[in-house]
Amino acid sequence: MSIEVTNVTKKYGDFYALDDVSVSLPTGQLTALLGPSGGGKSTLLRIIAGLDTADSGSVAIEGTNATKLPPQKRNVGFVFQHYAVFKHMTVAKNVAFGLEIRKTPKAEVKRRVGELLELVHLSQFADRLPSQLSGGQRQRMALARALAVEPTVLLLDEPFGALDAKVRKELREWLRRLHDEVHVTTVFVTHDQEEAMEVADEIVVINQGRVEQVGSPDQLYDEPASDFVMGFLGEVTRLGPVRLRPHDVDVVVEPGRSGSFPGTVTRMLRVGFEVRLQVELDPEFSRGDEPVSVVLSRGHARALDIELGSKVWLSAAVGAVTVPAMVAV
Amino acid sequence: MLVPLTAIVATSAGRGWSGYIDTLTNPQTMAAIQLTVGQAALVTGLNVVMGTLIAWVLVRDRFWGKRILDVVIDIPFALPTIVAGLVLLGLYGNGSPIGLDWAYTERAVMLALAFVTLPFIVRTVQPVLEELDHDVEEAAASLGAKRLTIFRRIILPSLVPAITAGAALAFARAIAEYGSLVLLSGNKPFSTEVVSVRVLSFIENGSTESAAAVASLMLAVALVVIVLLDIVQRRVSRRG
Numbered sequence: 001m002s003i004e005v006t007n008v009t010k011k012y013g014d015f016y017a018l019d020d021v022s023v024s025l026p027t028g029q030l031t032a033l034l035g036p037s038g039g040g041k042s043t044l045l046r047i048i049a050g051l052d053t054a055d056s057g058s059v060a061i062e063g064t065n066a067t068k069l070p071p072q073k074r075n076v077g078f079v080f081q082h083y084a085v086f087k088h089m090t091v092a093k094n095v096a097f098g099l100e101i102r103k104t105p106k107a108e109v110k111r112r113v114g115e116l117l118e119l120v121h122l123s124q125f126a127d128r129l130p131s132q133l134s135g136g137q138r139q140r141m142a143l144a145r146a147l148a149v150e151p152t153v154l155l156l157d158e159p160f161g162a163l164d165a166k167v168r169k170e171l172r173e174w175l176r177r178l179h180d181e182v183h184v185t186t187v188f189v190t191h192d193q194e195e196a197m198e199v200a201d202e203i204v205v206i207n208q209g210r211v212e213q214v215g216s217p218d219q220l221y222d223e224p225a226s227d228f229v230m231g232f233l234g235e236v237t238r239l240g241p242v243r244l245r246p247h248d249v250d251v252v253v254e255p256g257r258s259g260s261f262p263g264t265v266t267r268m269l270r271v272g273f274e275v276r277l278q279v280e281l282d283p284e285f286s287r288g289d290e291p292v293s294v295v296l297s298r299g300h301a302r303a304l305d306i307e308l309g310s311k312v313w314l315s316a317a318v319g320a321v322t323v324p325a326m327v328a329v
Numbered sequence: 330m331l332v333p334l335t336a337i338v339a340t341s342a343g344r345g346w347s348g349y350i351d352t353l354t355n356p357q358t359m360a361a362i363q364l365t366v367g368q369a370a371l372v373t374g375l376n377v378v379m380g381t382l383i384a385w386v387l388v389r390d391r392f393w394g395k396r397i398l399d400v401v402i403d404i405p406f407a408l409p410t411i412v413a414g415l416v417l418l419g420l421y422g423n424g425s426p427i428g429l430d431w432a433y434t435e436r437a438v439m440l441a442l443a444f445v446t447l448p449f450i451v452r453t454v455q456p457v458l459e460e461l462d463h464d465v466e467e468a469a470a471s472l473g474a475k476r477l478t479i480f481r482r483i484i485l486p487s488l489v490p491a492i493t494a495g496a497a498l499a500f501a502r503a504i505a506e507y508g509s510l511v512l513l514s515g516n517k518p519f520s521t522e523v524v525s526v527r528v529l530s531f532i533e534n535g536s537t538e539s540a541a542a543v544a545s546l547m548l549a550v551a552l553v554v555i556v557l558l559d560i561v562q563r564r565v566s567r568r569g
Binding site: 076077082 | 462464465467468469470471472473474475478482483486487
């Protein structure tokens with residue numbers, strides 16, 4: 001295990017940013033810390049980097065206890081949301097910074113900087129100042145700067161958060177490819193579940209200072225450990241005693257299977273190949289709950305001949321992922 | 330702005346080139362110029378260090394009475410200079426309550442100049458320091474830079490434009506200062522007489538041309554210093 005976080009707690013006044021968090025992050029993988037804003041994921045990343053200190057608990061990096069080490073000695077690369085460029089230095093100087101601190105011979109620095117700029121596709125911008133680069137380019141420069149010192153782990157704090165949607169999507173694909181080339185253990189923080197699912201080998205879901213679940217993107221989606229994880233990773237709806245994904249609701253137009261819930265279609269919306277329904281359950285089943293959301297394929301909806309006001313019976317599909325619905329969500 | 334400057338130069342030419350040179354090479358005038366420029370440079374240097382330090386403390390440290398200190402810094406700006414002179418005379422003059430009788434010495438000149446120029450660098454550096462992105466320092470730290478290296482290579486280059494701007498203002502104020510030092514320095518020729526006092530006495534003696542000649546030289550000195558500071562600023566903030 002490359003990073004071992006054990007029983008880490010961090011409080012700001014009365015507020016628990018992290019509450020007895022333990023997590024192991026494997027070597028060579030790309031791990032996402034996923035969770036809502038203010039959930040503690042950035043705090044955890046900063047504690048791993050040594051930029052914040054934990055109130056209690058320990059952090060080990062590649063087997064070395066790093067709990068008391070200052071950031072300078074941890075050999076981690078850190079990338080910030082707002083790039084944190086050294087704005088008075090050229091792109092090449094920025095990347096060279098860590099190497100110069102380590103008193104690397106000049107020729108070696110030059111060679112390494114050349115390689116890294118090549119890697120992040122910024123070779124032709126070597127002599128520019130960061131202010132002459134776009135946001136995406138600045139972040140790639142920051143990444144090259146962090147990689148220059150050959151860190152044991154690379155930590156990225158919402159690295160694409162300040163970029164517009166299109167660049168964000170490009171950069172996340174690029175990060176995945178880069179990781180496949182460089183293979184440095186990488187941890188990145190995000191609140192965007194799509195970003196985490198698309199890029200990461202493993203996802204750690206953090207909410208309210210606690211780890212909710214650790215697993216591969218498929219595991220998290222298919223076997224969510226809690227209501228929160230299920231809700232955070234995709235749409236959910238409630239059908240009687242369970243919560244499940246809208247596309248996992250089976251729809252029939254006559255009473256058949258036992259345990260199915262009768263209701264009436266109150267809204268119908270076609271979006272591309274999908275048909276989204278809102279079904280108001282009959283009063284004896286709904287108990288004042290929200291209407292149930294259902295997603296069908298267009299063909300399926302046509303075959304069932306569903307329209308606004310149709311009477312339908314709903315049940316959880318066979319093999320559907322469900323979690324018990326909590327009262328008063 | 331250029332009209333009065335041109336007028337000064339024109340007036341100073343009134344007695345011809347030799348008259349101009351004579352005025353400036355007069356030993357008493359030379360001594361005054363040397364004292365003023367020398368002390369102004371010294372005080373500016375002192376301010377560069379102390380002003381930056383005070384600004385740093387005001388922005389980065391937390392201590393009791395910080396707000397009061399923040400206000401106190403501005404007092405030399407607010408105080409009429411002759412009042413400042415009176416205050417300094419009370420403190421460092423004859424029968425000083427702290428036992429430092431520095432009146433009528435070169436030290437008195439420096440003291441007065443230091444007093445009135447203190448806020449310049451503090452007030453130019455402080456806002457820049459406040460705006461400085463903390464991420465940048467953390468980035469440097471995680472790349473292995475120690476605190477001193479971070480200050481020298483990351484923070485200082487961002488502060489240099491503000492420091493030089495403050496230094497130029499402080500220097501300009503120092504070579505022009507009159508009110509705060511006339512009382513404390515005693516205006517002794519060859520010892521504590523500064524240029525502004527010298528210019529005044531030229532005018533009182535009806536020798537406007539001589540006054541203008543000295544004034545035009547000071548103008549040149551101010552220009553040279555501003556240009557020099559600008560060059561320094563460019564050098565340092567480039568180097569990184």
